[in-house]
Amino acid sequence: MIAVEMQSQVVMRLDKYLVDEGYFESRNRALEAIKSGSVTVDKKRVKPSTRVDHNSHIEIADEKFFVSRAGRKLDNFLAEYTMELNDKKALDIGSSTGGFAQILLERGVSSLTCVDVGSDQLHFSLREDSRVSLYEGQDIRDFEVKEEFEVITCDISFISILQVIDDIDRFTKASSDIIILYKPQFEVGRDIRRDSRGVVQDLDAIDKKRREFEAKARLLDWQLKYQSPSKIRGKEGNQEYLYHFQKSK
Template identity: 30%
Template sequence: MLRIDLLLTEQGLAKSRAQAQTFISEGRVSYKLNEQWLKATKPSIKLPLDITLRVTQDDADKYVSRGALKLEGALQHTQLTIEHFHVLDIGQSTGGFSDCVIQHGAAKVVGVEVGHGQLDKRLLDNDKIVCLEGINARNLSAEDLKGHLPDGGFDLVVMDVSFISQTKILPQLPSLLKSAGHLITLVKPQFEVGKAFIGKGGIVKNPARVAQLSTDIQAFVTALGFTVQCYIESPIKGGDGNQEYLLWAIRN
């Protein structure tokens, strides 16, 4: 007998125990017992080693992370065509946004990440994707990009950062974008509104403060020399359950 989250990894249905637990929490895992398919409700359930398991396919499976669906939602809403774009990905992490833009036709992605060793192995050998690690984006400059800054600047900057306010990073971006270049950033209220507005489990539940954030972040971006095109809800919530938002702006 073995825990079902471990069985999923043993049978190659999940890349890691953490991913297996995510699949279970999303209600995507079933097991066949006495000729009946039963849904797994918790990762600790113990089953025989030869049990037949099934993971229901999801839209996110075509990407290295579910975060890619957030950016995909923005691209679908804006109908922005990014074929042949040179893209800067701030907060690259496992590479969800990088994966998304490459699959939508971008020519190259330069990723910036403060951590190390997070990029999914499926992207490591992709010559269209560059990963620059150990860089704090609040101090980002052309020199940090180690010769990967395109002549005239990037066509598009995408950003997904946590545990820091975007207002600490956004001022560095105009100089890295070409004239009329695009910005698509994921706005996470839990890292923007202040601790006083964060409730149990890290959830922001004050609608007035969330509405004020929309006004404030758009004004901030406008003051940096952008024209905001839209500010929309992310098609999926953050891992902690917070509603997140996507802002699209064009550099003046």
């Protein structure tokens, strides 16, 4: 537990103060910590908008740092389901800030190839790791490298996983482990009913699309080893799912 001592007598929002003083690197990270109860004021859970001053007793739980929410999702998944990643050659598709990449590196992969259509997103702490090869501004469907990988992870948004699944398979070999973060909100189509936040309301449509995805995986000789609902939902509140497949041949 970290006890925070405010030096200034200025009254300000809790989330802004924590970022300004360097306890969190962004407002979003401070918001997550406050909402999860990891930050308390005067021994009480509070809202991010709570006003604090030099009389406020602020405490922060000394918990693990994640570069993004995706890292928490994968970390939770691997906590409930054991996989051996040490000394394996890995490919991370849709690396973005590096949530999945962080966990793969922490679990000892020997090398990690990160591919993302965006640029300047990967957290600086991961860029400095000598095991990382970063390909930015690169669509996996156009990506070419003469390598096969023992571990492949995929966390993509705004397009269906079915649009890239054949390209994921291009980089597998027998016994490759494949971890997919499946996001129904990008699978069911724009015409499917959603609430005001963007949460998909048609559960039948979600089930149908998941079955289609699982059927396609079988056609590629991906053996389903384990799947579980993510303990952390998508940003809008959609339930997402983590899958572990193994290439059978």
